[in-house]
Amino acid sequence: MGKHIPFLISVCFIISFFPFSSEAQNDIYISGQVVYASKTPVANVNIIVHRTQDSLAVAFTQSNQQGKFAIQYQGQLPVFISASALGYERMFKKIDSADSASAIQFVLNRGIKVLEEVIVTYVPKIQVRGDTTSYKLSSFLAGNERNLEEALAKLPGFSINEQGQISVNGRAIQKLLLEGDDLMSTNYTALSKNMSPGSINQVQVLDKYLNDRMMKGIEKTDDIAVNLTFKKEFKNVFFGDILAEGGEGKYYNGVANGIFISKPVKAYLMGSANNIGRQSSFMSYSTFNPQSTLAIPYNPMLMSKN
Structure with missing residues (x-):
């Protein structure tokens, strides 16, 4: 249980910023994988879904040991999805339709800061x-x-x-x-x-x-x-x-x-x-x-x- 505490804290923090809307909501399913340039899977990468109009976070998860992730939530498209990990550049992808919401692949690049x-x-x-x-x-x-x-x-x-x-x-x-x-x-x-x-x-x-x-x-x-x-x-x-x-x-x-x-x-x-x-x-x-x-x-x- 102890190893899941940082994940649970991150979830609670992100949820506190989720907006509430009276507009019609649809079930949206987003999945994919995070890998290094060598194609090696990357675990524990933060995956966040953002609204396009104001960049607010609407969903959150982390990649598993195989680098895979899946998010299911109620909302509207299009959205942005980001992948971030310590020591690597934060990456974004835009999801315009349900067809582009699956088989997403993030290839992490080393973050270089002078x-x-x-x-x-x-x-x-x-x-x-x-x-x-x-x-x-x-x-x-x-x-x-x-x-x-x-x-x-x-x-x-x-x-x-x-x-x-x-x-x-x-x-x-x-x-x-x-x-x-x-x-x-x-x-x-x-x-x-x-x-x-x-x-x-x-x-x-x-x-x-x-x-x-x-x-x-x-x-x-x-x-x-x-x-x-x-x-x-x-x-x-x-x-x-x-x-x-x-x-x-x-x-x-x-x-x-x-x-x-x-x-x-x-x-x-x-x-x-x-x-x-x-x-x-x-x-x-x-x-x-x-x-x-x-x-x-x-x-x-x-x-x-x-």
Whole structure:
């Protein structure tokens, strides 16, 4: 019984579309056979009778093991009869009279469909190449991370202590680099606590990191650093975030930061102002080549309100 279930379901589906008519109906008998080009019979081919005026289905059956089929129903001629099977072209024949309704033969042809080329590029969540382990940051985020620090905490092996120090597998990092350049020196928490993670493409852990690249392969070290690579749309443009908070009694807290990333020039600006007891500040970090870094932090009195 189980092998007939797909057939019964197909019959019920087709019947649901059958039209009802008050016109005079005649008993019509249609029979034939379905074969391959080699004349081998084809079983389980769907045979459907359609009205000529609107193509509605009025009868349905399937070919048997000998490829033969027979349909008897009440209706009118002419009609179309179709034969279809998975992987083969759907074929039609027109039945104009009772004489042409018997000994119908369908010869199935292989259906050929040219598919458009689809290129699938898969980037794994974690890649290891030599001393560099790269994490595709977006694969680990939920979307509610407020800053880079919260995003890094989602990566396997990463941890951040109360002071904002970043560690990987229990080892504190020495540098937080932007596209290979050291803007922040040891004050990377200004960046990690304020920068939004949405612009970051990969987070790379650099094992055996040396600040002097010329000494790589000569001097041995166990230091590690983290390098941030940026998405293409965030390069060569100035972007940033603004945090504005307010409360009762005219209390406020505001933080703004901006970043510019290009191959020769990288810059990070961060300013804050508030009247909730925190120190207001402005910091500017920039680099014009991999070996030259300028850091100028200062706290203007005009932005301090106690």
